[in-house]
Amino acid sequence: MRIAINGFGRIGRTVLRQILTRPGDADIEVALINDIAPLDTCAYLFRYDSVFGPYPGTVTAAPGALDIDGRRIPVLSERDLGRLPLEGVDVVMDCTGTIKTRAQAQAGRDAGAANVLISGPCDEAEETLVLGANEDRLGSATLVSNASCTTNALAPLLKAIHAAHPIAQGHMTTIHCYTGSQPTVDAPRGDLARSRAAAVSMVPTTSSATRLLGTVLPALENRITGAAVRVPALSVSAIDAVLTFEGTLPDDPAGFLRRLAEASPVLGATDDPCVSTDMRARPESLVIALPETLAAGPRQLRIFGWYDNEWGFSARMIDMARLMAAR
Incomplete structure (x- = not known):
């Protein structure tokens, strides 16, 4: 598979790190990287990462390229996706966070890529897909949104639960680490609460997963509310969900959740009393914390799970790209 990475921020760099370090991804060729930041900055931020630590290899900037472990990857600095040389590219991963319309995504196809995979919500994408939830809808779609990290954490869990024990309604709160959309000191943002300094306060806000869930799982539309x-x-980050079932709870709820995780390619489970740092660089979309499972009456269940919103989501970007390229 031949890919291009457009946008070398948190997701773009994490995708590349996984491609270069996971044995199963040795067959992926990275045709090019595109980012408007200076090349030396791109090299530095890939070499040294405050979350995942230093890259376990050599990283140097060459004229118009990154040399990583002796592998030369061309680096361009174009603001327009449509100006990239994408002929022969199976999937261009747009990791800029700026594509919101079909016309913007189509520019990648017009430039020569067979497929465009968007690393975030895009209402005008041909399909919004989540592995473990609705990837069977891929069909012939070439402009695909990979939804959001929280949707990737929640949708596969709810899909598996609902198939076995129908959900009447529920509420999800994502306890989410701060991101680059928040300021480090108080500064104006559209959302007043998110105008406050990210590293000193808990900030109540919204989650795009609430809206996307009905798109990904129509059977649960208007049944699940959410907040962040x-x-x-x-x-x-973490998912804290309380679900009310149409019937009674499954016997041994924790065991039921363990079996769901064992049967899923994207869910995990743990019996250990973990904290968030224990889950750093976990590739699953969600790791269910089984000790936190709590039955509240005969029909209501609390479920708690962890997800590395960068590493796990980037792993799904690679997996989804494989599905798209394999057709």
Whole structure:
């Protein structure tokens, strides 16, 4: 598979780190990277990462390229996706966070890429897909949104639960680490609460997963509400969900959740009393914290799970790109 990475921020760099360090991804060729930051800055931020630590190899900037472990990857600095030389590229991963319309995504196809995979919500994408939830809808779609990190954490869990024990309604709160959309000191943002300094306060806000869930899982549309609390943590987020079932709870709820995780390619589970840093660089979309499972009456269940919103989501970007390129 031949890919291009457009946008070398948190997700773009994490995708590349996984491609270069996971044995199963040795067959992926990175045709080019595109970012408007200076090349030396791109090299530095890939070499030294505040979340995942230094890259375990050699990284140097060459004229118009990054040399990583002796592998030369061309680096361009174009603001327009449509100006990139994408002929022969199976999938261009847009990791800029700026593509919101079909016309913007189509520019990647017009430049020669067979497929465009968007690392975030895009209402005008041909499909919004989440592995473990609705990837069977891929069909012939070439402009695909990989949804959001929280949707990737929640949708596969709810899909598996609902298939076995129908959900009547529920509420999800994501306890989410702060991100680059928040200021480090108080500064104006559209959302007043998110105008406050990210690393010193818990900030109640919204989650795009609430809206995307009905798109990904139509059977649960209007059944699940959601909210978010941004917290002063650098990485790893959590899902705290309370579900009410149409019938009674499954016997041994924790065992039921363990079996769901064992049967899923994207879910995990742990019996250990973990904290968020223990889940850094976990590749699963969600790791269910089984000791936190709590039955409240005959029909209501509380479920708690961890997800590395950068590493796990980037792993799904690679997996989804493989699906798209394999057609």
